[in-house]
Amino acid sequence: MGTKIESDRTYKIGFIFLDEIHHIFHFISIATELSKTQKVSILTYPSNHDLLRRSIKELDGDNITVEELPTSAFRAFTDKIKGRELPRKGFWIKKNKKYILQTFDAVVFTDYFHKYLLRDRKPGKTPKLLKFPHGTPGRAYAFNKSQLDFDFQLIIGNFQYRHYKALGLLGNYPALVGYSKLDAVQHKQKEIFFKNNKPIVLYNPHFDPEFSSWKQEGLQILEYFYSQDAFNLIFAPHLHLFQENKGGHSASEIPEKFYQKKNILIDLGSLKSTDMSYLNAADFYLGDVSSQVYEFIISPRPCIFLNPNNLSYKNDINFRFWRCGEVINSAKELNETLAKATADFAKYRTVQKKITEENYYTEEGSTASERGAKAIVSYLDKALA
Template structure:
């Protein structure tokens, strides 16, 4: 099953990419599928864009055009002075909105920087604004009232659909198509090895200061693995944790001894931290509120969750992932939790499988990317008839 429809029209579709590299895998495979029959551009800022271009090549997306559009000269100057790697999105969109509004039939966002286009669209409400998720909906951030600004919503599974419906966030044109990130990463096997047979634990704290385990327990977690020899540890936090304007922490907080320990691997933001290499390689997951755990349990495996803030989470859907393993309040409980994690895993396996089925729609004979591209073309055929 491919992306072909009865459509005789060809649409110009622009994908806005102004974010960190972890957004790429959430749109690139659908962009590639669309480019087989449509005119697809990725609209971004001037840079090397090594991962973006490599991903396009791996997926045979030769028909995709990468358009590097500058922000204003003044904003570019101040960005350089302040050491910003990314342009400020609002200023970039303001600078390029006339071109975008005039050129494209549809524009895709993986985040919520669409307001300037929404306000200034043509009387016929074009281009259409399409919303992609940039991960598995888990915490409240994914359930943003701005969802209703979009003309079309790509939905990855039944849980997301039902939550949007119950919360009044479901627009007039949602399409449940599955998790395209998995298609984007199939082109190349990705993993990581310590070169020994010890079990591998992944510690993946989030950056949100109110929810992350790093501030209160992070160094204690690293100390535990430093002082034992049974496990290997991959410390790969959310990309934002050690960004000053996001998580607010500095890499200098991590003592050098942890980098020198052979059974500890630290990665604060390389490609492997976002391309599922560590998720595929780990035998156990230790985390807090990162939705990456949903990708980890696609193949059911033991999980442990840190709740140092002693949050009351039992009836909060934002903590649904904490049903997948034991929840502990302190790194002091880590040794006992790891000892029990594999032995007690049978009671969590069924829960994990059920959550994965709810999270990710699948269908025999087609990929999520093919279904997503087909749904977009079908929507545009009706909306722009």
């Protein structure tokens, strides 16, 4: 059936993409839907952009224009000297601000680098600034007061809507549409990563040093899986964990022997870490505070969470995901917890289903991407009338 965009007007809509590849799936399917009736550009930096272009092609987004806008020559030079793969966002936006402000009716952000446009918009407050989430809201960082700077907010589920409302973060135009990332990756086939039928554990530590399990327990976890033969392990941490300016860790911390073990797959940041390939393949989830677990439990399965800092979490909404499975304090508990995880899963299945229903809004007969595109055009019809 689908949800058709009904408007007599055509808008110029720009999607800002200055981030790592994991941001792509959070906007690309809605951009594609919009491009069927609107003029859509993805505004980015000069690069090959293989995943971006491939995603556009796979979703039949032929009408989308990818505009590779440079940062200043001086900033490009210093970025190269410092080995930066991405431009510094503030300098890139300042360089291209005049073009963006004068060209587009609306600009979409998946981050919070909007302030450079916010303060210099035209008197009629155009372009309109639209905010997309780049994941399922989990911890406190997702509930940022800068949400109120945006003219329009894309909301993926009832939990996000209610929590934003309780925190006073709902703007004048929130649109509850669902999780468009699922539309962007739905064509992916389940992959086989090991030449055996042993159950697969996905270990997905976060990069935030305050909460991440990697520094205290990571190598002990790899050692546990190295020394046993009952399970396969996919070690696919948050992309930022082994980036010096983000997680602060180095890949050199991982001994070579773990790469050589046939029951261990290590991926520190490829496409498969972002497109749910590993999430779909795994039988168990092992992590700490990454909201990726919310994508994992869409298909309910056993989860184990690491709390090496012994944080008080039971009455803290920012640790809502830890309701989905057992919480342990160290890798020493892993053997016993894994052994009983399947048998104990019955008590978590209902919880996982309820959380998924709260996280992701759905409607019969239409996709989140269709609803999102329609909501954006409907908002612009009202705001720019």
